[in-house]
Amino acid sequence: MEKSLFDLIKETENYIKSRVEKMPEIAVILGSGLGNLVDHMDVVAELPYKEIPNFPISTVAGHAGKLIFGNLGGKYIMAMQGRFHYYEGYDMKQVTFPVRVMKSLGVNTLFVSNAAGGMNKEFRVGDVMIITDQINLFPENPLRGRNFEELGPRFPSMTEAYSHELIKKADEIALEENIRIMHGVYVGTTGPTFETPAEYEYFRIIGGDAVGMSTVPEVIVANHSGMRCFGVSVITDLGGKDILIPPSHEEVTKAAETAQPVMTKIIKKLLERI
Numbered sequence: 001m002e003k004s005l006f007d008l009i010k011e012t013e014n015y016i017k018s019r020v021e022k023m024p025e026i027a028v029i030l031g032s033g034l035g036n037l038v039d040h041m042d043v044v045a046e047l048p049y050k051e052i053p054n055f056p057i058s059t060v061a062g063h064a065g066k067l068i069f070g071n072l073g074g075k076y077i078m079a080m081q082g083r084f085h086y087y088e089g090y091d092m093k094q095v096t097f098p099v100r101v102m103k104s105l106g107v108n109t110l111f112v113s114n115a116a117g118g119m120n121k122e123f124r125v126g127d128v129m130i131i132t133d134q135i136n137l138f139p140e141n142p143l144r145g146r147n148f149e150e151l152g153p154r155f156p157s158m159t160e161a162y163s164h165e166l167i168k169k170a171d172e173i174a175l176e177e178n179i180r181i182m183h184g185v186y187v188g189t190t191g192p193t194f195e196t197p198a199e200y201e202y203f204r205i206i207g208g209d210a211v212g213m214s215t216v217p218e219v220i221v222a223n224h225s226g227m228r229c230f231g232v233s234v235i236t237d238l239g240g241k242d243i244l245i246p247p248s249h250e251e252v253t254k255a256a257e258t259a260q261p262v263m264t265k266i267i268k269k270l271l272e273r274i
């Protein structure tokens with residue numbers, strides 16, 4: 001008989017528990033060019049994705065692909081260095097499988113970071129945007145299909161997809177640290193194409209401030225599992241009718257790397273306060 005999602009999660013949970021002594025309550029998913037946060041961690045264990053049963057394997061250049069356990073900002077956390085993108089060919093269940101596993105390990109708070117294109121005219125390249133809400137423009141929802149009540153409700157609420165309390169704390173940190181911080185709605189699309197000028201314009205009209213190719217599926221599953229979420233985007237390029245500079249993967253990675261110290265500071269300080 002084919003294993004159910006529930007069985008697969010349990011199997012992966014058991015493997016991780018056999019390899020790592022202590023389980024965290026906080027997890028961080030590190031996006032493109034933002035993997036250096038782990039350099040600030042006091043690492044106690046590392047598990048390459050390829051050794052973890054049922055984990056998909058990361059294919060995109062620039063993603064190392066491992067789970068890292070350790071301390072940061074005085075908290076014991078796990079970090080996902082490298083995530084799974086829908087555009088790589090994974091289905092929604094694979095993209096969000098690590099979040100299911102996090103929950104089964106005991107994680108109740110999820111931090112996500114990503115690189116995104118800015119549509120809000122106030123934004124500049126290199127800005128950090130706290131995600132206040134999201135719009136799912138993937139052609140699928142990761143919760144489609146059989147619902148396991150043990151994992152969460154059939155019709156979960158998404159009214160506070162990103163924790164207001166964590167946003168407030170991050171705002172306080174940005175103010176204290178003199179960090180220019182933006183707020184906005186993240187639009188999640190499949191990629192791998194960057195947007196046409198008309199598409200950036202369209203995403204702006206429907207209420208988006210930034211657009212990217214990740215995060216939305218993970219945050220849906222995290223909400224389904226009852227986790228509170230906090231997300232930040234680095235604005236790596238700008239898009240719209242009047243912007244004719246084409247974004248490139250190199251540019252996106254470079255801009256994300258430049259913003260790393262600020263991202264790291266916010267995440268570290270936030271960890272200290274929760």
Ligand code: HPA
Nearest residue numbers: 115116117211212213252
């Ligand atoms: N569009 C989609 N995804 C992105 C972008 C963008 O402009 N920049 C970084 N990720």
